Amino acid sequence: MVANRNAEMAAAGPLGALVRRRLRELGLSYEAAAARSSGLVSHGTLHQLASGVHGGRLREGTIQGVALALDLPQSKVRAALPGDVEPRTRPFVLPPRADQLDARQRRRVLDYVDRLLAKP
Numbered sequence: 001m002v003a004n005r006n007a008e009m010a011a012a013g014p015l016g017a018l019v020r021r022r023l024r025e026l027g028l029s030y031e032a033a034a035a036r037s038s039g040l041v042s043h044g045t046l047h048q049l050a051s052g053v054h055g056g057r058l059r060e061g062t063i064q065g066v067a068l069a070l071d072l073p074q075s076k077v078r079a080a081l082p083g084d085v086e087p088r089t090r091p092f093v094l095p096p097r098a099d100q101l102d103a104r105q106r107r108r109v110l111d112y113v114d115r116l117l118a119k120p
Contacts, residue, residue, distance in 0.1 A: 015080040019050040022070035033069040040065025 023033055023046075030043035030050075040061050046069060048054035058066070058081065067074040094109075101109065 013052065013080075013082060015077070015082070016050050016052050018072075018076070018080045019046060019066070019070065022072060023050070026071065034065075036071070037065035037069040041069055 023030070026033070028036075030046045033046055034041055034043040045054065045062065046066070049066070063074055063077050063081075066072075067077045070077070098109075
């Protein structure tokens, strides 16, 4: 039984180890951690990541959710992803309807983006 558990832990890789370590450090269950993620990640996904049964590919929202759930910067979560997971390569482009914004509104949007990016 212990051998199976050790094999499961090893299969989870760096991301699984990160999830397990942070849950232990924060004293959180999978459910409590998921509740901190603003609905971006479920307790089941956190459990799958921790145990190594998750498929490996994570959407942007899931990465954000894991970071929120574990109180970590997204960069730490990304650094723990398997090497074959490629980062987002497409630039973020506002939809054409954003052209209706005036100069003041555009500055507010950019200010908001800057505040989001400044968060750890």
